[in-house]
Amino acid sequence: MIDLTIDGRDISVPEGTTVLDAARLLNLDIPTLCHDPRLKPYGGCRLCIVELEGVPRPVTACTTPVAGGMVVTTESEQLYRLRRTVIEFLLSDHPNDCMVCQRAGDCTLQELAYFYGLRDNRFWGERRRYDKEDANPFIKREMEKCILCAKCVRVCGEVQAVGAIDLAYRGFNAKVCPPYEKDLDCEFCGQCVAVCPTGALTGKVWEAQGRQKDVKYTETVCPYCGCGCNITLHSVRNRVIRVSSRENTLNEGWLCSKGRFGFEFINKPDRLRTPLIRRRKDGPLEPASWDEALGLISSRFEGIKKEHGPDALGGLSSARCTNEENYAFQKFFRTVIGTNNIDHCARY
Amino acid sequence: MSNNIKINVCMGTGGIAAGGDEVMAAFDLELRKAGLEADVEKHCAVHRVGCRGFCARDVLVDVSVDDVRTTYQYIKADMVPRLVEEHIIGGVPVEDWVVGQDYHDFHDRQEKVVLADCGQIDPEDIQAYLDVDGYKGIVKALSEMSPAEVIECVKASGLKGRGGAGFPTGMKWQFCAANKSDRKYVICNADEGDPGAFMDRSVIEGNPHAVIEGMSIAAYAIGAAEGYVYIRAEYPLAVERLHKALSQARAHGFLGKAIHGTSFDFDIKVKLGAGAFVCGEETALIASIEGQRGMPRAKPPFPAAKGLWGKPTVINNVETLANLPFILRKGAEWFASLGSETSKGTKVFALTGKICNTGLIEVPMGIPLKEIIYDIGGGIEGDRLFKAVQTGGPSGGCIPVEHIDLPVDYENLLKVGSMMGSGGMVVLDENDCMVNISKFFLEFTQSESCGKCTPCRIGTKRLLEVLTRITEGKGKKTDIDLLLDMANDIKDTSLCGLGMSAPNPVLSTIKYFRHEYEAHINDKRCPAAVCRSLLTFTVIENLCKGCGMCLRACPAGAITGEKKKPHYIDTSLCVKCGACFDVCKFKSVIKE
Ligand SMILES: Cc1cc2nc3c(=O)[nH]c(=O)nc-3n(C[C@H](O)[C@H](O)[C@H](O)COP(=O)(O)O)c2cc1C
Ligand code: SF4
Ligand code: SF4
Ligand code: SF4
Ligand code: FES
Numbered sequence: 001m002i003d004l005t006i007d008g009r010d011i012s013v014p015e016g017t018t019v020l021d022a023a024r025l026l027n028l029d030i031p032t033l034c035h036d037p038r039l040k041p042y043g044g045c046r047l048c049i050v051e052l053e054g055v056p057r058p059v060t061a062c063t064t065p066v067a068g069g070m071v072v073t074t075e076s077e078q079l080y081r082l083r084r085t086v087i088e089f090l091l092s093d094h095p096n097d098c099m100v101c102q103r104a105g106d107c108t109l110q111e112l113a114y115f116y117g118l119r120d121n122r123f124w125g126e127r128r129r130y131d132k133e134d135a136n137p138f139i140k141r142e143m144e145k146c147i148l149c150a151k152c153v154r155v156c157g158e159v160q161a162v163g164a165i166d167l168a169y170r171g172f173n174a175k176v177c178p179p180y181e182k183d184l185d186c187e188f189c190g191q192c193v194a195v196c197p198t199g200a201l202t203g204k205v206w207e208a209q210g211r212q213k214d215v216k217y218t219e220t221v222c223p224y225c226g227c228g229c230n231i232t233l234h235s236v237r238n239r240v241i242r243v244s245s246r247e248n249t250l251n252e253g254w255l256c257s258k259g260r261f262g263f264e265f266i267n268k269p270d271r272l273r274t275p276l277i278r279r280r281k282d283g284p285l286e287p288a289s290w291d292e293a294l295g296l297i298s299s300r301f302e303g304i305k306k307e308h309g310p311d312a313l314g315g316l317s318s319a320r321c322t323n324e325e326n327y328a329f330q331k332f333f334r335t336v337i338g339t340n341n342i343d344h345c346a347r348y
Numbered sequence: 349m350s351n352n353i354k355i356n357v358c359m360g361t362g363g364i365a366a367g368g369d370e371v372m373a374a375f376d377l378e379l380r381k382a383g384l385e386a387d388v389e390k391h392c393a394v395h396r397v398g399c400r401g402f403c404a405r406d407v408l409v410d411v412s413v414d415d416v417r418t419t420y421q422y423i424k425a426d427m428v429p430r431l432v433e434e435h436i437i438g439g440v441p442v443e444d445w446v447v448g449q450d451y452h453d454f455h456d457r458q459e460k461v462v463l464a465d466c467g468q469i470d471p472e473d474i475q476a477y478l479d480v481d482g483y484k485g486i487v488k489a490l491s492e493m494s495p496a497e498v499i500e501c502v503k504a505s506g507l508k509g510r511g512g513a514g515f516p517t518g519m520k521w522q523f524c525a526a527n528k529s530d531r532k533y534v535i536c537n538a539d540e541g542d543p544g545a546f547m548d549r550s551v552i553e554g555n556p557h558a559v560i561e562g563m564s565i566a567a568y569a570i571g572a573a574e575g576y577v578y579i580r581a582e583y584p585l586a587v588e589r590l591h592k593a594l595s596q597a598r599a600h601g602f603l604g605k606a607i608h609g610t611s612f613d614f615d616i617k618v619k620l621g622a623g624a625f626v627c628g629e630e631t632a633l634i635a636s637i638e639g640q641r642g643m644p645r646a647k648p649p650f651p652a653a654k655g656l657w658g659k660p661t662v663i664n665n666v667e668t669l670a671n672l673p674f675i676l677r678k679g680a681e682w683f684a685s686l687g688s689e690t691s692k693g694t695k696v697f698a699l700t701g702k703i704c705n706t707g708l709i710e711v712p713m714g715i716p717l718k719e720i721i722y723d724i725g726g727g728i729e730g731d732r733l734f735k736a737v738q739t740g741g742p743s744g745g746c747i748p749v750e751h752i753d754l755p756v757d758y759e760n761l762l763k764v765g766s767m768m769g770s771g772g773m774v775v776l777d778e779n780d781c782m783v784n785i786s787k788f789f790l791e792f793t794q795s796e797s798c799g800k801c802t803p804c805r806i807g808t809k810r811l812l813e814v815l816t817r818i819t820e821g822k823g824k825k826t827d828i829d830l831l832l833d834m835a836n837d838i839k840d841t842s843l844c845g846l847g848m849s850a851p852n853p854v855l856s857t858i859k860y861f862r863h864e865y866e867a868h869i870n871d872k873r874c875p876a877a878v879c880r881s882l883l884t885f886t887v888i889e890n891l892c893k894g895c896g897m898c899l900r901a902c903p904a905g906a907i908t909g910e911k912k913k914p915h916y917i918d919t920s921l922c923v924k925c926g927a928c929f930d931v932c933k934f935k936s937v938i939k940e
Contacts, residue, residue: 041646043645043646043801043843044800044801044802044843045801045802046801046802046803046841046842046843049841057840057848058840058841059646060646060843063645063646064646064648065648078840081837082837082840082841085803085833085834085837085841086802086803086837086841089802089803089806089807089810090802090806092806092810093806093809122830122833123806123810123834125809125810125813126809126813147802148799148800148802148805150800166641167641167643167799169799170624170626170795170796170797170798170799171794171795171796171797171798171799171804171805171808171809172794172797172799172805172806172808172809173799174798174799174800174805
């Protein structure tokens with residue numbers, strides 16, 4: 001364990017802990033933009049600077065490992081000034097169109113501007129202009145709003161192991177883009193959207209569907225597969241407009257493209273709401289009650305089994321069911337029906 | 349005719365650009381024509397040698413007859429027949445072409461260690477290096493010293509890194525040696541991205557084996573078996589000579605397995621950089637070798653702990669490495685006896701700008717700035733006044749005339765707001781505008797910023813925008829304070845040395861030449877008459893001969909006048925290109 005002092009308070013943390021993590025254990029609030037505990041430290045935004053006794057320049061808390069006897073200061077007039085300058089630099093190259101931005105009310109940059117009282121800007125100057133719209137079906141990429149925290153690049157490489165995007169160009173013109181600046185063509189897991197601290201990356205499906213203040217959050221489990229990722233449904237006036245996932249869940253906030261973007265069917269009028277039965281040969285599928293449907297299934301099972309034996313029946317289960325459901329399913333077939341004809345869609 | 353004739357043709361990049369290849373071929377041809385075929389190989393050898401620093405005088409040719417050396421300057425291929433006939437055959441030097449006193453002054457005041465053999469030996473022949481005791485340093489280390497003793501020796505020498513930061517080399521090695529690992533690496537930093545710098549290139553072009561030997565010594569000291577030279581692809585000659593030298597070193601058993609019959613294995617790979625200034629920064633350089641985007645990362649961990657492929661790595665500059673064979677051969681005390689109290693040895697500088705003797709120089713640390721500029725550099729061109737010298741390239745600062753006696757070493761340069769950097773030295777005179785100079789350097793750093801961190805990515809852009817508007821006469825009263833605020837905050841918050849030092853030119857010019865900024869902002873005037881938007885071009889009537897040159901040169905049709913009568917410039921039409929000023933033979937166009 002390493003002993004150090006942060007803002008006058010003693011703390012003991014395991015070797016390899018960063019100053020930022022140690023400070024957070026003490027509930028100290030150090031602003032960050034490029035840090036994500038699930039990704040490797042980056043040190044790009046420079047907001048998390050702190051002072052170390054005996055070190056002439058401030059250092060970034062997110063990249064600096066603790067050392068024995070370290071004396072850290074996380075708040076000072078100079079630090080406030082420097083952080084404010086950094087945010088002011090970012091805002092001097094930002095569209096500042098929060099009134100029409102999807103992320104308004106849920107944007108780290110906006111929040112920082114608010115807390116640091118940045119209405120005017122000493123540095124107004126040239127802004128990056130990226131007019132081309134990315135025609136991919138899922139992710140709206142407004143790179144003028146990008147603050148180059150590279151979280152998207154890192155999540156795509158480090159977590160998703162896809163590497164569909166990276167930084168291109170240098171300096172002021174540095175830009176996150178797919179190879180050759182083509183339209184994004186990737187897995188569309190949307191992890192990049194989930195980590196983006198600004199309005200640079202948003203989902204096309206939830207564009208202009210509702211303001212943050214009107215959103216109701218419902219915690220639930222993704223129905224797509226047996227993994228059971230925790231998801232949060234965002235709904236406005238009883239309509240689901242977006243799916244997200246919290247970091248402190250078993251899936252650490254990561255989702256796949258289906259879980260994240262495949263929810264629109266919920267609002268579709270033609271989606272299945274009751275069982276359907278075809279009552280006559282070549283006739284239409286007609287709505288029925290669950291009692292009627294289940295009754296029909298059990299009587300047909302009984303009939304087939306009696307006439308042709310249990311092996312005339314087989315069960316095909318789904319990857320969307322949980323382990324427990326699949327277990328009950330095969331048990332039913334083996335013991336109640338009496339056949340080993342059991343299979344699963346995930347085999348193919 | 350003597351039996352002992354040696355001809356050395358300067359074939360650094362400067363020499364080749366001035367026609368070194370042709371001169372060399374002409375010597376071969378002329379000697380053969382003169383019927384000296386047999387003698388060409390035996391008695392009269394023509395050698396290519398690397399740069400000897402005085403590039404402005406290329407092609408430089410040494411003719412040594414019985415070890416009496418005559419140096420010729422500005423030699424072209426068509427001058428060779430006369431040299432062969434009169435000097436080589438006739439035995440009488442061609443006085444008209446012999447270098448003058450200034451050539452000797454330029455060299456005599458220098459103290460050459462790293463450059464001692466550059467320009468003297470054939471860089472493409474390992475035997476030439478062996479003849480001047482080459483590879484004796486590594487042999488001595490291998491046969492007489494333990495790795496720890498080598499590190500002690502380098503520590504005792506006081507050698508500090510020549511790549512910019514000036515970190516003690518022995519200490520760096522000691523950290524790396526202390527880290528246990530199955531693999532370690534030595535990297536030679538030959539990225540040299542500063543505008544106007546050509547020190548490292550000249551060393552590799554002129555004496556590549558010294559760098560290879562230095563890397564071997566470092567590898568032995570820290571326990572590395574693999575090395576990389578990271579060199580920019582824009583240095584084709586250096587790369588070619590390096591490859592030649594590497595294969596010769598392998599053939600002679602100085603690289604490879606079981607070197608000098610010991611258990612020491614070491615070999616070197618060459619990695620070409622694509623020409624990004626930031627890739628000279630050690631962590632960015634390592635990322636680039638690994639095939640990633642060349643962006644710096646936060647330190648710690650330092651490369652000595654986690655470097656290339658995550659393994660302990662020593663990364664040193666070309667010049668640092670080229671000093672090592674000498675330190676090992678001649679001893680730590682010898683090296684420590686050169687230089688100043690705190691900075692030992694010598695430093696190579698690329699001396700450029702408004703100075704008479706432009707070129708590559710090597711001087712002892714601590715030499716007064718004045719000696720460099722006046723004694724070696726020959727003073728300012730023309731009769732203009734010295735204004736300042738910019739050291740450390742785009743990361744450094746301007747040193748004004750009041751510090752002309754400053755002893756040049758790491759500590760003193762920092763004290764006056766500049767730095768050693770890698771050794772660029774640009775001399776400025778009264779015709780240089782300091783706002784414009786700082787804008788020039790900012791243009792460079794701004795476009796070379798990698799974009800990873802906010803203050804450098806956006807901050808340098810904003811600094812440049814403010815400087816630009818000042819030079820265009822659109823500066824605001826508050827701009828100097830704004831520049832200072834930005835510059836200091838960028839220094840304090842940037843991730844790597846590029847951003848940390850990029851504001852230095854702005855800070856040092858404001859510190860020493862604030863009045864020039866004020867003149868631009870308050871009076872809309874550029875005192876050095878450089879910033880075009882602030883200039884007015886006028887014809888002085890009584891000097892004008894009415895020749896009409898300016899009228900024809902003006903692209904904007906702003907000049908009117910009849911032949912043989914004074915001309916007139918309409919300032920409302922003038923686009924301030926300065927064409928009239930440049931063409932007027934009678935100096936009757938003035939700008940102010
Ligand atoms: C922006 C930047 C550019 C640099 N460029 C070079 C370079 O071209 N050559 C070099 O040797 N060091 C360069 N350095 C310094 C290296 O990071 C490193 O300190 C040096 O190579 C270490 O070698 P030394 O100890 O022998 O000086 C640069 C540093 C920065 C921040
Ligand atoms: S959607 Fe997923 S795969 Fe596509 S760029 Fe974003 S993180 Fe990478
Ligand atoms: S798009 Fe978002 S996550 Fe990616 S670098 Fe820009 S701000 Fe960061
Ligand atoms: S200081 Fe500049 S060059 Fe260095 S990491 Fe930051 S953006 Fe890149
Ligand atoms: S959070 Fe540490 S630098 Fe961005």
